[in-house]
Amino acid sequence: MVFYWVVGFILLVIKLGAALLALLLCAAYLVLAERKLLARMQIRYGPNRAGPFGLLQPIADLIKMMAKEDVIPEGADRMIFRYAPAVAASCAMLIFAVVPFGNSLTLWGYRIPLVVTDLNVGVLAVLGLSSLGVYGVALGGWASHSKYSLLGAVRGVAQMISYELPLGLSLVPVVMLSHSFSLVDIVDRQSIWPFIFIQPLSFAIFFVSAMAEIKRIPFDLPEAENELIAGYHTEYSGLRFGLFFLGEYVTLVTLGSLTAVFFLGGWHGPFLPGVIWLLVKIAAVAFIMIWIRGTLPRLRSDQLMNMGWKFLTPVALINIVVTGAVLLMISA
Amino acid sequence: MYTSITEGVRGIAAGFAMTLRHLFRKPITVSYPEEKRPLPARTRGAIILTRDPDGNERCVACYLCSGVCPVNCISMQSAERDNGRRYAAWFRINFSRCIFCGFCEEACPTLAIQLTPRFEMSRKTPLDLLYEKEDLLVNHGGKNSDYNYYRRAGVAVTGEKGTHIGEQPPVDTKTLMP
Numbered sequence: 001m002v003f004y005w006v007v008g009f010i011l012l013v014i015k016l017g018a019a020l021l022a023l024l025l026c027a028a029y030l031v032l033a034e035r036k037l038l039a040r041m042q043i044r045y046g047p048n049r050a051g052p053f054g055l056l057q058p059i060a061d062l063i064k065m066m067a068k069e070d071v072i073p074e075g076a077d078r079m080i081f082r083y084a085p086a087v088a089a090s091c092a093m094l095i096f097a098v099v100p101f102g103n104s105l106t107l108w109g110y111r112i113p114l115v116v117t118d119l120n121v122g123v124l125a126v127l128g129l130s131s132l133g134v135y136g137v138a139l140g141g142w143a144s145h146s147k148y149s150l151l152g153a154v155r156g157v158a159q160m161i162s163y164e165l166p167l168g169l170s171l172v173p174v175v176m177l178s179h180s181f182s183l184v185d186i187v188d189r190q191s192i193w194p195f196i197f198i199q200p201l202s203f204a205i206f207f208v209s210a211m212a213e214i215k216r217i218p219f220d221l222p223e224a225e226n227e228l229i230a231g232y233h234t235e236y237s238g239l240r241f242g243l244f245f246l247g248e249y250v251t252l253v254t255l256g257s258l259t260a261v262f263f264l265g266g267w268h269g270p271f272l273p274g275v276i277w278l279l280v281k282i283a284a285v286a287f288i289m290i291w292i293r294g295t296l297p298r299l300r301s302d303q304l305m306n307m308g309w310k311f312l313t314p315v316a317l318i319n320i321v322v323t324g325a326v327l328l329m330i331s332a
Numbered sequence: 333m334y335t336s337i338t339e340g341v342r343g344i345a346a347g348f349a350m351t352l353r354h355l356f357r358k359p360i361t362v363s364y365p366e367e368k369r370p371l372p373a374r375t376r377g378a379i380i381l382t383r384d385p386d387g388n389e390r391c392v393a394c395y396l397c398s399g400v401c402p403v404n405c406i407s408m409q410s411a412e413r414d415n416g417r418r419y420a421a422w423f424r425i426n427f428s429r430c431i432f433c434g435f436c437e438e439a440c441p442t443l444a445i446q447l448t449p450r451f452e453m454s455r456k457t458p459l460d461l462l463y464e465k466e467d468l469l470v471n472h473g474g475k476n477s478d479y480n481y482y483r484r485a486g487v488a489v490t491g492e493k494g495t496h497i498g499e500q501p502p503v504d505t506k507t508l509m510p
């Protein structure tokens with residue numbers, strides 16, 4: 001009994017380590033990819049000095065961030081100021097724990113599921129953690145004792161709460177179709193038809209709300225550079241700023257993988273192994289987000305709220321009703 | 333309503349097509365240390381003290397450049413030669429303060445001080461940016477190589493009116509013709 005427990009524990013640690021490492025690497029190189037792609041869209045080269053094709057740029061950035069002075073502004077709430085970036089980054093990383101990245105592996109007769117934890121309420125965990133991420137923004141902005149940070153935080157909280165709703169509602173049809181809250185089951189359900197073909201509307205709502213959730217252009221009001229300097233992380237520097245930054249890109253990877261899991265069939269795909277398919281799908285989602293960032297201007301605050309409350313939420317609700325009715329008709 | 337929707341969609345699609353097209357274009361960036369763009373002759377960079385066509389120093393140590401300099405980075409000491417002409421005994425520009433505004437060049441009556449397109453003059457310490465007269469003085473006339481101050485000014489006028497270099501013939505007040 002103890003033997004199984006120990007083996008299980010070791011396996012868990014290995015999986016955790018591998019997933020975390022892969023996630024951080026993905027996030028670091030996503031930053032580079034984003035800078036490169038944005039640059040090419042603006043007919044520039046982008047970072048190309050550190051290493052061949054600028055491939056060492058993430059490492060250079062890391063060293064730079066660590067070497068910078070960690071400034072805590074006067075009048076800041078020191079403890080909250082220190083912990084807020086950690087909240088933002090760890091919430092982003094924890095979501096990845098429920099994402100399955102392959103079929104279960106059989107090693108020496110043991111069945112090893114390729115997911116850190118197969119929670120039976122995975123979808124709820126995802127939504128809960130992404131809501132908790134709001135605290136990083138809110139506390140960071142509040143504790144900075146600066147008007148720009150506070151304005152950014154207020155905007156961030158308003159935006160994230162408004163878009164949480166359509167985000168959650170757009171996942172309800174997925175749960176209805178797969179009869180499960182577990183991400184592993186959801187992926188298994190899509191082995192033939194990814195849900196994007198069955199629920200394109202849900203996919204669109206999820207994608208838009210996810211983009212608002214991670215505060216990217218055109219929804220980057222909380223850090224609107226030309227109005228708020230850098231929004232909620234204006235006062236942060238050094239590694240703490242790095243954590244906010246990292247959290248943002250980890251969320252991008254996680255949301256890419258969640259989009260893949262919920263709508264694009266997760267790790268399912270012909271010919272290639274599951275992990276590669278998942279990576280390809282994450283990269284595709286990330287590319288589209290970068291493309292959008294390179295193309296669209298920022299929305300106005302009221303347009304953002306209007307879109308969330310008056311358009312996405314009602315459409316998502318109607319979508320749920322229609323899906324339910326169709327499911328009932330099929331089963332009857 | 334319908335046309336406004338199609339118009340909006342078309343507008344957004346055009347934007348996305350544009351960024352996608354640019355993704356495959358060759359960047360127009362000039363990669364600076366490897367490629368250098370030829371700069372216009374009047375670019376305001378490193379400062380030189382020029383000489384007139386006879387090879388004499390043009391600077392007459394009038395202090396005008398030093399006076400006009402907004403950051404007070406030019407200092408000098410005037411002295412007099414045996415023939416009574418003034419020159420700068422020493423002349424110093426502190427390039428760690430110079431903002432390359434070009435006012436000194438505008439103020440100089442003898443076209444001695446001139447800004448050149450050379451701009452790569454960064455050093456490790458500010459002290460290395462103190463340029464003395466020896467560092468500034470060059471052996472050519474810069475942008476106006478045939479200008480000689482002492483042929484125009486400071487010489488006795490012996491010829492007829494309007495015959496001096498650069499002088500206009502006097503206006504004939506008896507006629508209205510231009």
Ligand code: SF4
Nearest residue numbers: 401430431433434436
């Ligand atoms: S360029 Fe401007 S700042 Fe520099 S020495 Fe001349 S007057 Fe002074």
Ligand code: SF4
Nearest residue numbers: 391392394395397440
């Ligand atoms: S450089 Fe020109 S303005 Fe300056 S002291 Fe010499 S003559 Fe005068």
